[in-house]
Amino acid sequence: MSRVLYTAANPPARSAWEAINPMRMIGELSETRYWMYLLLLPSALLITAVVLYPTLYGIQLSFREMRLNRPALGTDWVLFKHYARMLADPIFWTALRNTAVWVTSSIALEFTVGLIAALALNRNLPGTKVLAVLILVPYFLPNVVAGHMWALMLDPRLGVINDLLVKTGLLTGYKAWFADPSTAMAAAIIVEAWHSFPFFTLLIMAGLKGIPTDLYKAADIDGAGPFAQLRLITLPMLKTIIAAAVILRVIGLVNSPDLLLILTNGGPGRATQVLSLYAFQTAYKDFNFGYAGALSVVMFILLMGFAWAYIRLSKVNQD
Amino acid sequence: MTTNFSRRSVLKLGGGLLAASALLPQHAFAQAKAINYWHTFTSQSEQAGLDAVLALFKAAHPDIAVTPENIPNPEFMAKVTAAVVSGSRPSVTMVASERFKDLLAMGALIDMTDRVAKWERRKDFDDKRFESISADGKVYGVPSFAFVDWMYYRKDWFDEAGIAVPTTLAEMRDAAVKLTNPSKGRYGYGLRGGPGGQNIIINIMEAFGSPVLHADGKIGLDREKAIQAIDFYAGLLTKDHAVPPSAANDGYRQIVEGFQTGQTAMIYHHTGSYQDIASKLKPGVEFGTMAIPAGPATRVARLAYAYNTITKQEDADTAWQWIKFWGEPDAAVAFLEKTGYFPASTVAAQDKRIVGNPMYKAAADTLGFGIPQPSFPGAAGWAESSVLPNFQRVLIGQATPEQAVDEMITALAEATN
Structure with a gap:
């Protein structure tokens, strides 16, 4: 009896079912270089549908006339009309300046408090697990809830904060924090920092767990104190995490007007008007989607520029 | 006993069930609209x-x-x-x-x-x-x-001070000034300078003779009369100090709470807040209701x-x-x-x-003389995006009434052209 030797050049004959068996076909496809593209296809389609298409649509909108309550104006291309208007629009410049203050102050405060909280919780002292949960609670609150809660706490009539400050002698009378342009932005920044500092705490804590303890032991032997260890070991080792957290928070702060919408609605006057809120109001109060699109494109460019510059300056990708 | 299912019979059964299930919900929806x-x-x-x-x-x-x-x-x-x-x-x-x-x-x-x-x-x-x-x-x-626009007033305070219910904006201002006593935490008027306050500001401008939508359908403000109106209304805070200092951020909740808790003597709203007010103060004893006072040019109460x-x-x-x-x-x-x-x-x-x-x-009474809110494409956006913030700028001392009205006029032209 002769034996048949099956090789790649001489495969065994397939039955009709084997030829169309989808599992076999998938198995064979997984061995090819097209498999990677096939796996990426669903997410690529999803991103195209929910991110890329709206982004491109928004960009083209910024070059068109699009006022929903003025259909007679049509939707013709207007090229850079909206961008030219922006340059002469004092509210845009006020909003840009306020956005810079809002974002940098909030990030600085959130990072500082978040770092301190993470370092404290990382010491594994008794009760830190409970404290870690409590510290994260503000972050789990929706912006709307946090906004209304603080609006009541800072209320000039019924607010507990005013009451405490007056009773402790720090204030002589109840203060209308959000009605005074000199305190409205600061009060909103404090609310924002309270709400979002746990984001930094969470990420920094995760990063701290990954730093080898040997480094600290060696630093101890070399006589490095706590601040030297923080400066020379902890912060450099957390560089990538901090960079990612800062970029994510900056994107969130620039894009989300909800907290300011609840606390101040951009007022008093234009004291807390920021770009995202201005774009929102332009689109949904004035129904001028063309100009709102242009404002959004400017925000997009600013964010891209910031992310690029920040990554370069922090030298994250050089490690 | 054993039952043998052929592939064909299983497919037939599945198809039948599918068709039945597709029909059932439609039948159910047809019953309940x-x-x-x-x-x-x-x-x-x-x-x-x-x-x-x-x-x-x-x-x-x-x-x-x-x-x-x-x-x-x-x-x-x-x-x-x-x-x-x-x-x-x-x-x-x-x-x-x-x-x-x-x-x-x-x-x-x-x-x-x-x-x-x-x-x-x-x-x-x-x-x-x-x-x-x-x-x-x-x-x-x-x-x-x-x-129906109207005003609520603290009847007990008015009675105590011997002040008649105001029928004009000038009388309303006088009453507000007389009833203000910051040492007691009392203010004569709860000014809504925050969210929702824009319509009242437009009403005051019209009461001073500067309607935004004119009888012939034209849209525009009379600059001088609008300035007088803004000067009068913002002046309740900036000159008379007869409204709470939080006015620039006070919306519906704040003005109603201020009235309910005895901080303010009068507020401007509509009949929709009646039950909220009556839940805290006694109708006819602690508070009363009055028609919107007339301005120098006309009486403007929205219906x-x-x-x-x-x-x-x-x-x-x-x-x-x-x-x-x-x-x-x-x-x-x-x-x-x-x-x-x-x-x-x-x-x-x-x-x-x-x-x-x-x-x-x-x-x-207001049903007899009330008038509708001015309505034209862009009206609501202009009121919220320009009238309110510019009025707030006057309240907080960042703009004069003239500057605020000029900004409103410019924004109105942009909104409607």
Whole structure:
């Protein structure tokens, strides 16, 4: 009896079912270089549908006339009309300046408090697990809830904060924090920092767990104190995490007007008007989607520029 | 006994079940008609009023299920705009009169002219009630209830100080100044300089002789008269110090709480807040109601209506049943008793439960001289994006009345050109 030797050049004959068996076909496809593209296809389609298409649509909108309550104006291309208007629009410049203050102050405060909280919780002292949960609670609150809660706490009539400050002698009378342009932005920044500092705490804590303890032991032997260890070991080792957290928070702060919408609605006057809120109001109060699109494109460019510059300056990708 | 299934018999059985399951839900839906209703009711009293109307409707139309969906007022236009653009419209939408022109321009509303004309209760409604929801001879909604502007005042404080109820804005200012006593934490007037305050500012400008929408249809402000109005109204804070220092950020909640807690002597709102006020203060003893005082040029008290409109053609017939039910006197009075919102129907407004209550006299008087909110495409956006922030700038000392009015005029031109 002769034996048949099956090789790649001489495969065994397939039955009709084997030829169309989808599992076999998938198995064979997984061995090819097209498999990677096939796996990426669903997410690529999803991103195209929910991110890329709206982004491109928004960009083209910024070059068109699009006022929903003025259909007679049509939707013709207007090229850079909206961008030219922006340059002469004092509210845009006020909003840009306020956005810079809002974002940098909030990030600085959130990072500082978040770092301190993470370092404290990382010491594994008794009760830190409970404290870690409590510290994260503000972050789990929706912006709307946090906004209304603080609006009541800072209320000039019924607010507990005013009451405490007056009773402790720090204030002589109840203060209308959000009605005074000199305190409205600061009060909103404090609310924002309270709400979002746990984001930094969470990420920094995760990063701290990954730093080898040997480094600290060696630093101890070399006589490095706590601040030297923080400066020379902890912060450099957390560089990538901090960079990612800062970029994510900056994107969130620039894009989300909800907290300011609840606390101040951009007022008093234009004291807390920021770009995202201005774009929102332009689109949904004035129904001028063309100009709102242009404002959004400017925000997009600013964010891209910031992310690029920040990554370069922090030298994250050089490690 | 064993049963053998062939592949063909299994496929037949599956196909039959599939066809049956596809038919069943359609049959079920055909029995119960369902619509959704977008509204802006937020307070407890408003919710109670809506629940009362829903209960009456359910009893009258057990075959129709209404799903109410609350859209907070500040987000209302954003949600409706998104729904129209994305094609996910609600069956029925509550529309405030000042939003009508914007919604009509974006194609959100469906013509209801024929339905309204054939409606058996059409004669219960004065023609004027439909003016703010009509354009080019077509009717796009039915008034469900009225926002009648009036003022609340602390009757006990006025009596104690021997001050008469003001009938002009000048008298109102004098009373506010006399009743202000910062050492007691009392202010004469609760000025709404925050969200929602823009309409009052427009009213004051019109009372001083500067309407934004003129009788001939032209749009524009009379600069000098508008400046006088802003100077007067902001002056209640900046010159007279007769309003709480938080005025620039005070919205509905703040002015009502300020009045309820004894901080302010007068507030300007409409009948819809009556039950909220009456839940904390005794009507006729601690507080009273008065018609909006007259300005130097005219008396401006808005008589605005909330309209129910059909916004989805597919549900139009069912939606119409819900919309016209609001015109039934029992529904209108039930809603009034829970909220304070006045009936839009003339017949319902004559109900003895309304005319027999002296607290409603100011509102009943206002029905005689009240005027609708100015409505033109861009009106609501201009009021919120320019009138309010520029008025706030005067309140906080960042602009003069002249600068604020100039900004308003520029923004008005941009909004309407």
